[in-house]
Amino acid sequence: MISREDRTIPREAAAEPGPEPEPAPLLPARMVNEFVYCPRLFYLEWVRGLWADNDDTAEGTDLHRRVDTPAGTAPEPGPGVRQVARAFELSSETLGVTAKIDLVEFLDDAARPVDYKRGRPAPTPARVWEPEQVQLAIQALLLREAGYQCREGVIYFAETGERVTVPITPELEQQTLAAIARARETAGQPDAPPPLVDSPKCPACALVGYCMPDELNLLLHRRTARPRTLITREPAARPLYLIGYGTQLRKDGNHFIVAPRDGEPTRIRPIDISHVAAFGTVTISTSALHALLAQETPIAWLTRGGRFLGLTSGLMGKNIQLRRRQFTLTEPEALELARTFVIAKIRNQRTLLRRNSRFEIGRTLEGLADAVARARLAPDSDTLRGIEGYAARLYFNAFPAMLRRDLPFTPGDLFRGRNRRPPRDPVNALLSFAYTLLTKDLTVQAQLIGFDPYWGFYHRPKFGRPALALDLAEEFRPLIADSVVITALNNGEITSAHVRRIGAGYTLTDDGRRTFLRVYERRLEQEITHPRFRYRLSYRRLLDLQPRFLAAVLLGELPAYQGFETR
């Protein structure tokens, strides 16, 4: 969950007139604190601009709201003054840091910074962890530079109400200056520092969901044990689908109302919506649109028939490095990725057939295995496309073997090989719709992570086509989309009543779409054991995980992308 409201935006360096090089932005003391805690955390927050709320940060923000209101004025330095100032800001070009001090106590002959922390003192002799000591020392150094004497600082622990005094010793000063210098250096590096290995800090880290320390370390062979359960397997929010003709989404106070044309309006909590999928002629009021964008909830627009039109989302994230890499990837690098997508897809097609086929399809399985072998050697992406097309024909020829024989559809009309625009039979109508949903989900996901969803490595960019999402979708087509189509038909959840013939093509009725969506969403909730990480996770989480791994590959944190394959 990202909350823009609570995000601390790094202060921009003041624009200097003249030809002097622009000074590096001042580091907030809080960021140096993060650096001492974990250099990677510092890099993700400061350089990549990531921010997430967890228990600690939410409670921390809560606490700081009370002390962040500027109040009091600083007296001229000098003896005999006793006063306090809140949310006191100081910066230093020399030190290259800036700080907002919760509270400064001005004594007779010195100033004393006080930092508010949630929780309780550390169970160590110093009673304060190193990152807090360093943060306090920066505040002290800034006060000294401003002309005050400063011999000690105080950390106030909100939970226990204790004040712990931290002497600002020459050693702590040295340690602090060194930390500032290393933080600056790290910020200038092109790559993020690697994740900590087996660190007890990670479970409490706000960015653990982005960082994926245990997963990355396992894939990098820096860790052998299976990953701890650090990342929640399930996001709390779910998509909101608007399908009915003329359905309205509007905002009322601080919640949303969905009003179908004929039917009861329903109240929706903002925190329940992960993204909105708007099909056809639905209305989203401007205030609802604003509210969605403000909470960084994207809206996917689709035609009523289920063609994906585009995405509305707020400002793109600060993750510029990732997008830059996306556009500057070399041909061979892009081909390697394309190969992985295609191979994972064919292998998953093969697995699906092997598991679900009701007839003997040995020849097809052999052909698919052969296609995988050839894809491994494909010298360019055109060859790869050829192999993929060949595999697709084999696969779709055998596709009916996975369907029940006695389905209540006109036999022969059910499936005539893969075709689209318009889908010329019910199965193709379902397949097309399923692929749209998958593409929609991956476009949303890619965008959230900071990719440009429209620039791919295998699919060519074409107007309005989310090429990267299509790339990412390849491995999931058999696993999620095809398997949902098979389930929906074989379980009798989709019947001939849900499919309509229009001209040369077939389309789903609104009711059919709703029914199919439920089966699709059910599939996303389904949990599987990850073959490498050996923990259970849902397909929904997997749709989030795989794009993150792709990002890690582009950013040089992982050597190679691995498609997800079931056994």
Next chain:
Amino acid sequence: MERRRYLVAYDITNDRRLREVYREMLGWGTRLQYSVYLCDLTRPELIKLRRKLLELIDRDDDSVAIFDLGVPASSRAVVPEILGRPPTLPRQGPAIY
């Protein structure tokens, strides 16, 4: 992040504040009875709700009680026994309209 179910009940002495708290609560939970709500929330969400309520109420005259009922799907969750009109419970899963 996992959501837990909270029962939130309030007693507000002033009509204007009562209306404000009521409107605020609609964004967070399902109304069980007058001034009683069920809210499924992650911890950061709970902290934000708490903050919002503290901003709205008069701490000398009003009060809000928050009970943790546990994880909704788990066996240890507290399920209220309701006599009479069946309650609307918070819904989970995708919303399809």
